[in-house]
Amino acid sequence: MKYFNYILIVIGAIVALYSKAGTEQNQYVLIGGIVVLMIGIYRISRNIPSKNDEDNTQDTSEEE
Incomplete structure (x- = not known):
């Protein structure tokens, strides 16, 4: 499950960068x-x- 979170981060970053790279940005x-x-x-x-x-x-724990 931990790797799933890292995959989400990588996919999200790639998609965000890909949409920014084109001349017509798809918001x-x-x-x-x-x-x-x-x-x-x-x-x-x-x-x-x-x-x-x-x-x-x-x-x-120190006070006890």
């Missing part, structure tokens, strides 16, 4: 590529723990 393709890119980034960032949450758990 719907550009928007679609950016949406796919953002979905991939969001899905990856969901699994990264917050730095603040990590600090809070260390502080509470």
Whole structure:
């Protein structure tokens, strides 16, 4: 499933760059590529723990 997120990011970036490369820019393709890119980034960032949450758990264990 992790690789699926990376594939989404790569496909979104390629589609966004492809739509920008032509002389007549297709805005719907550009928007679609950016949406796919953002979905991939969001899905990856969901699994990264917050730095603040990590600090809070260390502080509470030190106080006990």
